[in-house]
Amino acid sequence: MVDEPNKLKAEVKGLRVFYGQNEAIKGVSLPIHSNRITALIGPSGCGKTTLLRCFNRMHDFQKSVRYEGDIILHPSGKNLLSRDVDPTEVRLLTGMVFQKPNPFPKSIYENVAFGLRLRGVSSREEREHRVTNALKGSALWDDVKDRLRRPATELSGGQQQRLCIARALATEPEVLLLDEPTSAMDPISTSRIEDVIFELKQRMTIVIVTHNMQQAARISDYTAFMYRGELVEFRATEEMFQRPQEELTKSYLGGSFG
C-alpha cells in the first residue's frame, strides 16, 4: 500500500526556521501524502517539533522566530507560511494534539465543542452530533457518554489525551498534527491512542512527531529522519526501517545515539 504513488496533501519546500540568529531548521523539503501518516523522528533538538509547529504557525507568538521557504497545502495551493495568510486561518484548517494533555478546565462536552463554536456551528443539534462523532472517533465515547457535563480534568491522563484528540477531530481538519502525543502515557493508553491514530488516516492526513522509533514503525506510512535541523532521510516506513540508505540513519535506528 505504501509503495503506490498517491496524492500529496502538502509540500514543505526549502523550509528554514530561525530563532533569532540560531538556525533551527536548515532547508528541509518534504512531501506529506494525503490520508497517510508521516512520522518525524530524530534525537532531541533535531528540529522535528519545530517543523511540526510550522504547519499551524505556532511559532508566530515569538517575535524572534523567522520562516523562510514554503509549506504548500494541496489542493488549494495555499502557502501556509505566506505573510498574507493569517495564522488563525491556517489553524482553522489544521488540528493539533500536544505532548502533555491540555484539556480546558471546562466540561468534556465544551472541550470538544469549542472548535465548532469558533467555526460558527450555531445549531445545537449539529454540535451535539459532531461532538459525539469526535468522541467516538477518539475511542472515548464509551468512557464519557454518561458524563459529558462533568469537568474534563476528572479524566485520567490517557483519557484526557484522547479528549484532546477528539477536540482536534471535531472540526474535521485537513491535517492533524500530533506532537509526541503518547510520550506521557502508559503502554495501555499508548496502544489505544495508536489505534485511534491508525483509524483516523481514513479521514485525514496525519503528521506525528515521536521520539519512539517503534511507534513510528508501528503506525506510520512514511518516516522522515531529522538530525541537527536537517532532513537526513525520508522514505516509506518499511524501507526506512529495513534498508536505510544513510549511515546516520542506520546508526540512529540501530540505537548507537539518540
Added chain:
Amino acid sequence: MKDVHQIVRGQKFQDRCFAVVGFLCTLVGLIVLSILIIDLVRDGWSRLDYQFLTSFPSRRAGNAGILVAWLGSIMVAIVTAFTAVPLGIAAAIYLEEYARKNLLTSLVEINITNLAGVPSIIYGLMSLGLFVYILGLGRNVFVGGLTLGFLILPIIIVATREAIRSVPNGIREAAYALGATKWQVIWHHILPCSVNGIATGTIIALSRALGESAPLIVVGALVFNTVLPPSPIQNEFPYVNAKWANSEFSVLPIQVFNWVSRPQEAFHRNAAAASIVLIFITLTLNGLAMFIRYRFRKRVQW
C-alpha cells in the same frame, strides 16, 4: 563520622526550635488583633443600635449617628469599583497578553508596581490638583471614588496579572491551535480560568479603599455632614439617576477620626462603635473574597 542518631537529634532540635519561634510570631499578630477588637467592642458595643445607624451627626454624642458616613462609604466604594475594576483588568490583560515585551513595557510594569507603594495621601493631592482644581469636578462623591480608584488601580493590575500569568500556557496553545483569535482565547479561557484570582485581588483592594481617610480629607470629604445625597431612584423615566455622585460626602473612617479628636468620652464610644461597623464591612468583603476563591478553586483545576 558522627553517629546517625546524634545527627538526627541535632537536626530535630533545630526543627522544634523554629516551630516554637514561628508559633510565638503567629501569636503576636493574633493577640494584637484580638485586643484591638475586644477593646473596640467593650467601648462601642452599647452604642451600636438602630438609632446609631440611622442618625445624622450631632453635637450631642448620644444623638449622633453614622447614616451619612456609611452611605458615603458605600457610594464612594461603588464609584471606585466601577472605575478601578474595569480599568485595572483591561490594563492587566493588555500588559500580559497584548503588549510586546520591550523596554517601554518593562518601564510601565516597574512603575505600576511602584505605584502600589505610593502613600495614599499623595493620591489625594494628585486628585485635588487634577479633578478639583484643573478639571473643576468639585469635591463630591464622584471625585472621592475616583481618588480611591486610582489608589487601588495598581493593586488590581498586579493581582490580575498574577492571576492571568498563572493560567498554564498549554491552555493558551490549545485554544490558539483550534483557531481562536487572541480575544477569543482571553474571553473564553484566560478570564474564566483566572476570575478567582482577579475577584480576590479586587475585593481585597476595595476593602483597603474603604478604610482610607487621608486622601479623601485632602480632596474635601466633609467631617461634619448632615445632608443626605439625593435618592438614586426617581419616579420619571429612566427611574434612576446619578445625582448622588455629585453630592458632598463623608465616609466612615473620617467620621471615626472626627469623633476621636473630640475631648468628650461619649464621642470616643461613638468612634469605637463606628469602627466596629467599618471592621464588619471589611471582614465581610474579605469573607466574600474567600468564598469566591473556594468556589472557583473547586470548579477550575488543572
